[in-house]
Amino acid sequence: MASREFRLPDLGEGLTESELVEWHVAVGDTVTLNQTIADVETAKAVVQLPSPVAGVVTELCAEPGETVQVGTPIVRFEVEGSPPASVPDAPAASSSPAEAAPAEAPATPKREAVLVGYGPAAASGRAPTRKARKGAFQQAAGRASDAPVASVATATAPSLPQPARALATPPVRKLAHTLGVDLASISGSGPRGLVTRDDVQHAASAPSAPEAPESGVDATRATGGSAAATRAGYPAERRTPIRGVRRATAQAMVDSAFTAPHASVFLTVDVTRTMKLVRRLSDGGERASLLAVIAKAVCLALASYPTLNAHWDDDAGEIVEWGHVNLGIAVAAPRGLMVPVVEHAHAQTVAELTDAIGSLARTARAGELSPQQLSGGTVTISNVGVFGIDAGTPILVPGQSAILATGAVQRRPWEHKGRVRLRDVMTLSLSFDHRIVDGEQGARFLHDLGRLLSDPATALGRV
Structure with a gap:
């Protein structure tokens, strides 16, 4: 029998830590290869970790609720035979001499289990990719941003035990x-x-007992404020740790706002014909939604304005115009803002886009998105109209050059064929990276998109 250590793997996109949600095994359990041993929550999704070996669990190195850095041991096993020296997880930040010493490779290497979509990188002589370098930068920045928080917590409450x-x-x-x-x-x-x-x-539903006022403090002062707040309908003060999706979203927005110079343009359009088209398709048994029609129109318009479907590659000193559209759809999920991606949206029909967008939104709200479903977007749509909002100034998703916000559709008096009539009207808000997209290009794209939505029949000339 030999001891085997499993370290928390890099779950993709440069993530440097994960929160251990739940163990599915206990010390003494016998596990099989690829058996789920734990659930971990990254900044993007809840991921199930499979066992890399078959053996017996001898130690669980982390507790549920604990945030674990990539490369940190989380579980140890006893396995039969002599396992290979390398393990299918991310390397630790530093290694002891014993760990660093190369081991003799077996004649026939044993195939190890890896997380689907992740796994160890193949050895090669190539330089690290831009994404790898970006991940290393994010890891370093994450450690730097953590330091002040830890020091403040220590300074303000050094003697208070941390509850489990x-x-x-x-x-x-x-x-x-x-x-x-x-x-x-x-x-x-x-x-x-x-x-x-x-x-x-x-x-x-259980009644709560009133808290006794602190010693030496007037009871009216100790309870009066909270009682008044309760009568006014305000909740009690609550503190929420900044981590997971909230922390990742905040960092991404800061990175975007202070890296890409944002510019925004707005256009209010008459979408009465588009709304009629959606109703006709739905009444005829076709799968159609307004957001899917807008997504299709965005893909058609992008073909003439490739800079809005591009990326500023600072490492290479290049502007990369993508040859495909991976469409991000912003979703307000219980875990926070998430942007799942419809891959190759430009090649999909309205019915296919309707299904894809609906499926991703449901999966996001259930907290079951995988890191792959949240990666690789080239342009994004944020539908703020579902909250009854007319317009807004969206912030770019880092690495993308454009994001479109769609407002609520409202019946308004509008000039139509020389007369004022009630029409379905909505406002489109486009933010773009002014390093890549000139103001003229952004304005022309939005005007072109507005023409497609005001008269969707014109799309026939583009397909």
Whole structure:
């Protein structure tokens, strides 16, 4: 028997850490190759980790709720035979001499399990790619941004013990957050103390005992403020750790705002004919949505304005105009803003786009998107109209040169054929990277897109 260590792998896109959500094994369990051993939550998705070996679990090196850096050991196994020295995970930031020493390779290497879509990189003499260098930069920046937070926490509360985080799945944590329930105060009824939805709902419906005022503090002052807030309908003060999707989104927006010079243009268009088209398609049994029609129009218009489907490659000193459209769709999910990607949207029909967008939105809201589904976008649409908003100034997704925000469709008095009539009207907001896209190009693209949406029949001349 030999001991085997499994380190947290790089789950893609330069992510440097993940939160351990739940263990599916315990010390002493016998596991098989590729058996799911844990759920980890990255800044983008909840991912199931498969076992890289078949053996017996001897140690779990991290607790649920703990944030683990890539390359850190998370579990150890006892396996039969002499396993290879290398393991299918990300290398640690530093290695001991014993770990660094090369081991004699077996005559027939044993095939190791890897995460689908990730896995170890093939050895080659090529220089690191731009994405690899960007990932290294993000990792270094992540460590730098973490330092002040840790120091402040230590300075302000050095003697306060850190409470153990309750074991619960992300949907249950979201429910607890919505209902204002402290998970740490609940004894989970699920396996290994897992807090379930029923536990949270029961805690939310149970009457809470009033807290005693602190010693030496006037009871009116200690409770009056919170009581007044409750009467006014305001929730109690709540602090939420900045991590996961929220942290990644914030960092991406800062990177975008301070890297790419944003410019924005707006256009209000009469989409009455497009709305009629969507209704006719739906009534005829075709799968169609307004967002899918807009997505198709965006793909058609981009063919004439490739700089809006491009990337500023600072490392190579080039502007890369993509030969395809991978369309990002901004989704407001319980875990935060997510932008899943419809791959090769330019080659899909309205029905196919309707299905793809709907499926990605449902998967995002369920918290089940994979890192691959959140990567590789070339241009993005943000539908703020679903919230009843007329227009907004969207911020670019890092690495993209354009993002379109679509406002709410409203019935308004509008000039049509020389007369004022009630028409379906919406506002389009386009932000673009002014390093890549000139103001004229951005304006002409938006005007062209508006013509397609005001008279969708003109699209026939482009397909």
